[in-house]
Amino acid sequence: MIGERIQVIRKESDLSQEEFGKRLAVSRNVVAKYENGLVEPPELFLNHLCMKFGVSEDWIKTGQGDIYAAITEDDLVSEKLGIILASDNDMIKDIITKAYELDEDYLLMLNQLIDGMLAKQSKK
Template identity: 35%
Template sequence: MKERIKAVRKHPDINLSQEEFGKRVGVKGNTIGNYELGLRNPSEAVIFSICREFNVNESWLRTGNGKMFNPMSEDEELDLYVGRISGGADEFKKNLIKTLCKLSEDEWDVLKKIISEMK
């Protein structure tokens, strides 16, 4: 399991330090380090937290069987990304999401036009 915990933490969509990953699942960063080195095994609660927080397939995390992540609808995927941004420290990302949420339909049309012209 040690390699799989590290794979989740370092996945490009997650990419957290041991400290940041630990905060998200309710343990200290050095505890995550111990899991990744195989010095300790995560409790059932930590396994559940990893799966819940990062949409990880529990069977894959425990055994390596199946896919790393559970399938998600587009809305669930969007909720997950927005949740990561709102829980993070990057103020630019937070402000960008808030600004986009305030756009009128006409402003969305202008933005679509600008982006299509950038292609």
């Protein structure tokens, strides 16, 4: 049952129904109804849950396969870009927009500069 699998993800994430619901933009009552099988969760909710918690769509829908989907580099980039776009940080948006216009040589230099800055920052 999908509701049982939703509950597995919530409990493995060590979240209450309320906390889990907040992360998925639904109320605690909705989470409870899904977990108890009173309401069938819509496709959009299941897709959001899978993206947010790295869950395999096949597993959440059928119970087959691995619980967690393999996370690709593209998945990580997409997640970070989503966070950046949702933020109010116009400076990072401007930097990314400008970096997109650079050729390969300048991108390599920028990447090395950022790696050095991050290494220095982590030593603080």
